[in-house]
Amino acid sequence: MSKIRPVEIYLNSEPPDPEVPRPVRGSRVTFSDLAEPQSQNVAGTLFGGVLLGFIDRAAAFCAMKHAGRPVVTKSFVEVEFNEPIYIGELVVAHASVNFTGKTSMEVGVRVMAQNPITGVERHTNTCYATFVALDENGRPARVPPILPETDEEKRRHAGGQRRREERLARRRPRPSSASGD
Numbered sequence: 792m793s794k795i796r797p798v799e800i801y802l803n804s805e806p807p808d809p810e811v812p813r814p815v816r817g818s819r820v821t822f823s824d825l826a827e828p829q830s831q832n833v834a835g836t837l838f839g840g841v842l843l844g845f846i847d848r849a850a851a852f853c854a855m856k857h858a859g860r861p862v863v864t865k866s867f868v869e870v871e872f873n874e875p876i877y878i879g880e881l882v883v884a885h886a887s888v889n890f891t892g893k894t895s896m897e898v899g900v901r902v903m904a905q906n907p908i909t910g911v912e913r914h915t916n917t918c919y920a921t922f923v924a925l926d927e928n929g930r931p932a933r934v935p936p937i938l939p940e941t942d943e944e945k946r947r948h949a950g951g952q953r954r955r956e957e958r959l960a961r962r963r964p965r966p967s968s969a970s971g972d
Contacts, residue, residue: 809933818857853886854922890951
C-alpha cells in the first residue's frame with residue numbers, strides 16, 4: 792500500500808489546536824461555476840457526476856479550512872438531485888461543517904442553480920459528505936470541535952450528530968440470534 796503524501800503547501804502550516812472549538816462561520820465555503828455544454832447528460836442538463844465532483848471539492852475545501860489540514864472524502868450521504876441544472880446556469884455550492892468527530896467532519900452542501908442574467912436562484916440539491924483529516928504522514932488526525940453559534944447552526948449540528956450515530960450503528964456487527972436465523 793502506498794503512503795499518502797499531502798502536497799507541500801499543506802505541510803508548511805501549523806494546524807489549529809484540536810482542543811479549541813472553531814466557529815462554523817470560519818470555514819464556510821461558496822463555490823460557483825458555469826454549467827457548460829461539455830458537462831451535459833443525454834437530457835441536456837448538467838451530468839450528475841460532474842455535480843458530485845463539484846460538491847466534493849467545495850466540501851473538501853470547507854473541511855480543510857476547519858481542520859487546518861489536508862482531508863480525504865470518507866462518504867457521501869443523502870445525495871438528492873431534486874431539480875435539473877440547465878446548461879448556461881451558474882452552479883453555486885454553499886458548504887459548511889455541521890458536525891465533528893475525533894478525526895472526521897460532516898459537511899453539509901446546499902446547491903443552487905442561478906440564472907446569471909437575472910440572479911434568480913433555485914435550490915437543486917442537498918447532500919452531506921464526511922471527511923477525515925490527515926496528519927503529515929497521511930494518517931487520521933484529530934480535528935477541533937465545531938462551535939455552532941446560531942439556531943440554524945445548532946439545528947444542523949444536531950442533525951449531523953444524528954446522522955453520525957446512524958452511520959456508526961450501520962457499521963457495528965449485529966449479534967447473531969440464538970435460534971440460528
